[in-house]
Amino acid sequence: MNILSVRDVSKRFGKRQVLKSVSFDIPKGAIVGLIGPNGVGKSTIMKIILGIYKADSGTVSSKGTVGALIESPAIYPFLTGRQQLMLYSHQNAANVNVIVKEMAMTKYIDKRVVHYSLGMKQKMGIASALLNHPDVVILDEPMNGLDPMSNRELRDLIMRLAEKGISFLISSHILSELEKMIDQVVLLDKGQVILATSMKHLHAIGANYLFLKTDDDTRCTRTLIKDKISATKSQNGVQVPLSQSSNLNQLFNDLLSNKIKIEDVGHFQENLEDSVLTMMANESRGKDR
Numbered sequence: 001m002n003i004l005s006v007r008d009v010s011k012r013f014g015k016r017q018v019l020k021s022v023s024f025d026i027p028k029g030a031i032v033g034l035i036g037p038n039g040v041g042k043s044t045i046m047k048i049i050l051g052i053y054k055a056d057s058g059t060v061s062s063k064g065t066v067g068a069l070i071e072s073p074a075i076y077p078f079l080t081g082r083q084q085l086m087l088y089s090h091q092n093a094a095n096v097n098v099i100v101k102e103m104a105m106t107k108y109i110d111k112r113v114v115h116y117s118l119g120m121k122q123k124m125g126i127a128s129a130l131l132n133h134p135d136v137v138i139l140d141e142p143m144n145g146l147d148p149m150s151n152r153e154l155r156d157l158i159m160r161l162a163e164k165g166i167s168f169l170i171s172s173h174i175l176s177e178l179e180k181m182i183d184q185v186v187l188l189d190k191g192q193v194i195l196a197t198s199m200k201h202l203h204a205i206g207a208n209y210l211f212l213k214t215d216d217d218t219r220c221t222r223t224l225i226k227d228k229i230s231a232t233k234s235q236n237g238v239q240v241p242l243s244q245s246s247n248l249n250q251l252f253n254d255l256l257s258n259k260i261k262i263e264d265v266g267h268f269q270e271n272l273e274d275s276v277l278t279m280m281a282n283e284s285r286g287k288d289r
């Protein structure tokens with residue numbers, strides 16, 4: 001079930017057409033990554049979803065409530081974290097307690113926000129987005145400026161919440177920043193969605209290799225080719241492309257029965273940026289046909 005759908009949304013600022021017929025869906029409990037270079041219109045889409053900007057055409061339909069962290073959260077430095085959350089939740093102490101515990105903010109929530117690190121402030125922003133039990137949470141570049149530790153904490157938190165059924169739309173200008181947590185990716189370029197697919201699909205199309213180091217790489221390559229397994233010898237070993245139908249047992253048996261000693265085995269997956277490029281190249285080839 002889709003909790004939120006964006007259909008054919010276009011928007012111009014003056015003469016500049018920023019969004020051109022943008023469409024994508026956010027399924028319930030999914031983490032969707034909105035990826036694209038700076039200035040491509042990610043924040044504009046988010047603001048349209050939230051009703052801050054009005055689209056020139058197109059629709060946004062939502063089956064639930066939406067919470068958001070757009071740009072820096074409004075933070076009053078001389079209040080404590082708890083005082084602020086109380087303010088945003090209309091003094092619902094029980095609600096604030098649940099969120100503070102859930103987000104592991106207990107240690108510092110009663111300190112004044114002026115003493116918070118960037119990561120703590122970012123968490124405060126997310127906590128305020130979560131306070132009123134939204135079905136979808138929109139986060140604009142939430143990893144911005146976070147160190148690897150806070151980055152990981154935030155990722156774990158988002159994944160935990162998604163497991164409970166909360167959906168997320170998260171923007172970033174780099175796919176690799178979000179790839180470990182998102183289920184779906186929406187790639188924007190020049191104001192258009194150029195790719196919208198599941199991460200599973202993206203991983204599946206990414207080339208996969210087995211890398212073998214043996215006591216005789218030349219003989220290893222020849223043996224595999226003779227047995228109709230495509231293999232290429234490189235300077236450091238033998239590279240074997242893997243597909244879902246690859247039979248690893250057969251491959252190793254082949255080498256062992258030929259008394260080729262396997263010294264090391266590695267497994268490589270094409271990185272995600274490359275998978276995106278492969279997929280886009282395949283799609284444009286399909287269109288040309």
Ligand SMILES: Nc1ncnc2c1ncn2[C@@H]1O[C@H](COP(=O)(O)OP(=O)(O)OP(=O)(O)O)[C@@H](O)[C@H]1O
Nearest residue numbers: 013014018036037038039040041042043044045173
């Ligand atoms: N209120 C506005 N008035 C005029 N132009 C705007 C307005 N808001 C955004 N823009 C323009 O729309 C384009 C897209 O901006 P937007 O902030 O949506 O991009 P973004 O993908 O979020 O970029 P970034 O990653 O840098 O935040 C930019 O050229 C920006 O200057």
